[in-house]
């Protein structure tokens with residue numbers, strides 16, 4: 001029997017690879033980097049399905065280069081790297097990996113929030129430098145978290161999870177988005193407020209909206225001007241929701257107090273000035289990076305591919321309309 005050919009565009013955790021190998025001939029990019037565009041287009045020519053990353057652009061040119069394609073599984077929940085309309089026009093199903101990375105990403109948002117508010121990275125660097133001469137009342141004091149106001153922009157799966165994790169900190173929770181979230185209201189007494197009210201009243205603002213034309217540069221100079229001078233912004237969603245140059249200006253001019261960023265407008269490029277600011281903590285897009293999440297993402301993506309190869313609707317289908 002002829003086995004279907006699958007490309008995995010960069011090494012992922014083994015559970016998903018093993019699952020695919022049980023039914024398919026699998027080619028994996030073993031280089032410790034993303035494929036170049038030329039490499040990707042060359043490698044998809046004879047493939048029946050592709051397990052790709054958020055760094056791979058899945059667009060008309062990609063589909064032109066892969067005439068046998070029966071499906072593409074994104075190893076990510078966000079799918080702004082995929083031209084969904086184009087895939088649907090060509091009848092190619094797409095899938096993503098929701099749910100299995102919700103808590104991991106929410107934890108990362110908290111990790112960044114704590115790191116900035118309690119100045120963890122800055123004080124760690126100081127201690128390692130050998131300059132610490134003993135306890136001091138003014139050393140590395142920060143604003144603290146308990147009792148403050150947390151603003152969640154986008155109360156979907158990850159935003160809600162982050163909000164619910166605030167339970168132990170006696171916080172006031174505001175949220176804004178497309179619709180009310182009854183769980184947040186019942187469990188936390190959270191308040192659904194207009195975006196600008198959230199911006200003006202929050203001590204911490206955490207972003208959890210997908211990257212769309214409407215969310216591009218949702219945070220730019222005019223919004224930073226309205227934030228509290230003591231406020232801290234956290235982004236574990238997509239970089240271009242923030243206009244990075246404007247964020248740098250806002251941080252440098254003291255318009256806001258700090259930022260914790262896991263994602264960047266022009267990844268992997270990070271606006272240079274951000275790297276020299278002490279009130280900024282930067283991580284390399286590792287929000288979903290727990291062992292369990294990454295393993296589960298690999299299994300979910302593999303299962304989606306196996307379904308697509310059988311012409312079945314994958315469980316996490318992004319364009320289900322093509323099966324109607």
Ligand code: DGY
Pocket residue numbers: 054075076077078079101237287288
């Ligand atoms: C996603 O899943 O969209 C994250 O950005 C990477 O896991």
